[in-house]
Amino acid sequence: MKIISCGTEHFEELVSFVTRLNSDEAHHIGYFGVGEADVRSSFAESLIPPADGFQLAYDNEKLVGMFGVDSNPEIGRAWLFGPIIEHADWQNIADELLSAVHPIIPVELREYELYCDVNNVNVQEFAARYDFSLHAETAIFYLLRNDYKRLAKDQTKIIDYQEEYFEQFERLHNEIFPNTYLTASQIVSKLDDNHHLFLAIEDGRLLGYHFCKLEIESESGYVDFIGADKSAQRRGIGADLFASGIDWMLAAPSTQKINLTVNADNFAARNLYRKFGFTTERVMRGYRKTVG
Numbered sequence: 001m002k003i004i005s006c007g008t009e010h011f012e013e014l015v016s017f018v019t020r021l022n023s024d025e026a027h028h029i030g031y032f033g034v035g036e037a038d039v040r041s042s043f044a045e046s047l048i049p050p051a052d053g054f055q056l057a058y059d060n061e062k063l064v065g066m067f068g069v070d071s072n073p074e075i076g077r078a079w080l081f082g083p084i085i086e087h088a089d090w091q092n093i094a095d096e097l098l099s100a101v102h103p104i105i106p107v108e109l110r111e112y113e114l115y116c117d118v119n120n121v122n123v124q125e126f127a128a129r130y131d132f133s134l135h136a137e138t139a140i141f142y143l144l145r146n147d148y149k150r151l152a153k154d155q156t157k158i159i160d161y162q163e164e165y166f167e168q169f170e171r172l173h174n175e176i177f178p179n180t181y182l183t184a185s186q187i188v189s190k191l192d193d194n195h196h197l198f199l200a201i202e203d204g205r206l207l208g209y210h211f212c213k214l215e216i217e218s219e220s221g222y223v224d225f226i227g228a229d230k231s232a233q234r235r236g237i238g239a240d241l242f243a244s245g246i247d248w249m250l251a252a253p254s255t256q257k258i259n260l261t262v263n264a265d266n267f268a269a270r271n272l273y274r275k276f277g278f279t280t281e282r283v284m285r286g287y288r289k290t291v292g
């Protein structure tokens with residue numbers, strides 16, 4: 001088995017390999033999505049360039065495996081992309097790939113994450129062998145344009161993000177999603193034609209928010225974060241925020257599908273999504289390990 005760094009010269013082969021195998025639930029890794037456009041946009045968003053962050057395994061010149069890393073230093077977490085391996089000797093090749101990936105992981109990162117389909121038995125066995133613990137079981141939901149059922153009570157004032165609300169936004173984001181993958185500042189710095197942050201405001205007070213984005217290449221939208229302040233829940237604010245975001249994403253003619261991820265035990269959010277016409281695509285497991 002030959003293990004080499006992806007480099008620019010093997011990148012296209014890596015994209016084809018991941019695109020082919022990630023559509024199979026037995027190989028599926030969460031971060032990549034499904035289809036070439038999703039895979040390309042995941043690589044494009046990596047903070048560590050894939051040419052440096054991904055290691056490939058070749059058996060007699062045939063690409064049989066890959067494993068890579070991306071990270072968010074502000075949060076201190078490394079996301080391990082894979083392993084995806086098409087070979088009978090899966091676990092041994094995974095070990096070799098991990099040895100090659102390990103030196104690439106920035107040393108200051110103290111938390112590693114693996115994220116795979118519930119039917120990806122190999123990655124789950126790999127996680128167990130390396131003492132990762134199950135962090136969360138999540139469901140991937142999707143909505144097709146024609147299945148949209150608009151449910152909004154229009155009781156709250158929903159506005160586009162304004163800087164004067166940053167402090168309230170940061171406080172609420174940290175309270176609802178502590179230690180999540182994007183900080184409030186990172187969300188705000190992403191805002192552009194394809195990233196939108198809606199705020200629910202009542203008498204100058206922020207009661208909830210919804211951050212979502214368009215993924216033009218894959219003709220889809222993605223709900224990143226939606227939350228309502230605890231004291232204001234069950235008043236229709238979540239539905240109003242959700243409707244505003246979905247309307248905005250569907251206003252782009254290219255949007256055919258909207259995706260989101262939710263913890264499997266989050267019944268409030270799952271009910272909300274189902275009411276709007278979303279259905280479950282797959283169930284995923286996230287594993288985490290603290291190092292050092």
Ligand SMILES: CC(C)(COP(=O)(O)OP(=O)(O)OC[C@H]1O[C@@H](n2cnc3c(N)ncnc32)[C@H](O)[C@@H]1OP(=O)(O)O)[C@@H](O)C(=O)NCCC(=O)NCCS
Pocket residue numbers: 176226227228229232233234235236237238239240261262263266267268269271272273275
């Ligand atoms: C999910 C969340 C945004 C809903 O916000 P909300 O303002 O309370 O929701 P709404 O009042 O607009 O309710 C809309 C629908 O959601 C569902 N729902 C909301 N809260 C619910 C609960 N506690 N139990 C069951 N269903 C619930 C219902 O279907 C409801 O429709 P109904 O009122 O006709 O029954 C809110 O519970 C929240 O912020 N949770 C914490 C953050 C979170 O989990 N975000 C989602 C992460 S993916």
